Amino acid sequence: MAEEIKSLIKKLSPLLEEDSEVFRELVTFFSGTAKISMHRDDLCKFLQDNRTFEVVRVSGKSYKDCVYELVDNYPEMMDAIGMLRYYKAPTGNIKWEEVEAAEIAMGNELTMNAYGWAPDAWTIFESGESEHSLVAIVALDSLL
Incomplete structure (x- = not known):
């Protein structure tokens, strides 16, 4: 699976x-280890021409804390034209209602541009760590 994804990334974005x-x-x-499988079309949309990319990592006491950390400390998120993000769940069961609350908060905080994002997708992994964390892979318009 990873080799197929690597090949696709190289094909879509050779640089x-x-x-x-x-x-x-x-x-x-x-x-393939994500709890929600992602569609490869999202990768194609994400790697469109005229984009630059950035990775942002944040952590907090909850998934919602991670969202607020992202929004408060990375103002360039307001200029995003696409975002793929994944949460890392602490050891134990994933509390889906808390992830849903974080995603609602994300939508509320980034409503200015969120509806034009291509793509806007998220998933979650079990991390075995003690903290909640969020990794955002962000696409920005390279013409800005």
Whole structure:
């Protein structure tokens, strides 16, 4: 699975270096270990021309804290034209209602541009860590 994703990334974005943080996080996001499988069309949309990419990592006491950390400390999120993000769940059961609350908060905080994002997708992984965390792979318009 990972090799197929790597090949697709190289085909869609040949200038994206395999050892880059963005490349590695895209492979992680589309890996088979995610609790919600992602569609490869999202990868095609995300890697469109005239985009630059950034990876942002935040952590907090809850998924919602992670969203507020992202919004408060990374104002460039307001200029995003696409976002793929994944939560890392602490050891134990994933509390889906808390993830849903975080996604509602994300929509409320980033309503200005969120409806024009291509794509806007999220998933979750079990991390085994003690904290909640969020990794956002963000597409920005390179013409800005």
